[in-house]
Amino acid sequence: DSGVTQTPKHLITATGQRVTLRCSPRSGDLSVYWYQQSLDQGLQFLIQYYNGEERAKGNILERFSAQQFPDLHSELNLSSLELGDSALYFCASSVDSRDTGYGYTFGSGTRLTVV
C-alpha cells in the first residue's frame, strides 16, 4: 500500500456520461497530481494541486476538471465522455513539488472504460 488511495478501481460507463474519480494523498503530502495513461502510452500529465490551489496544468481537456479540497483529497471530473477517454487514471502525491528528491507516490489507479 503506497498510502495514496484512489477510488473506484474500475469504472465502466457509456459515452456522454460524467464520472468523478477520487484521490486521497499520502498523509503529510500537500501536492496532488493527476495523470492519464492510455494503452501502451506514457503518463500524460493532466493537472497539479498544491494545498488546495491549482499549481500547474498539462494537456487537460476542457471536458475535464479537478479540485483539491481542504482535507487535501482531490477529485477529477470527466464529462461528455468519449471512447478515447478510456484509460488508466493515476493520482500521485508529494510533500511539495519543490522538494522532488523522494519522487512522487502513485496510487493504484482507476481504470476507466467508456463503452
Add this chain to the structure above:
Amino acid sequence: GQNIDQPTEMTATEGAIVQINCTYQTSGFNGLFWYQQHAGEAPTFLSYNVLDGLEEKGRFSSFLSRSKGYSYLLLKELQMKDSASYLCAGISGGYQKVTFGTGTKLQVIP
C-alpha cells in the same frame, strides 16, 4: 516541459546486465527520475538524479550527465520479476514540473 526520449522495447537474459538510456532537453532541467511500472500497476519510484554521476541502489544504478542531456538506468543480475516498463521522467521549471517519457518495456528471458 521536457522532450524525453527512450527506447520502446528491450530484451535481456536473466542474470545479465541491461542499460536503458534516456535523453532529454537540457533547457530548464532540474533533475531526473526513473520509475518502474509493471503492466496495469502504479509506477514505483526507483531513483532521482540531480547532479552528474552515478547513484547506486542495490541491483539498480542510475547515471546522469547534465551537459549531455543523458541518463541511463543500469539493472544488474536481472531477474524475471524485472520484466516491466521503465519510465524516465524529467523535472523542469520553477514548480518542478515532471514530464514522463513513454517508457521502455523490458522483457527478461530465461
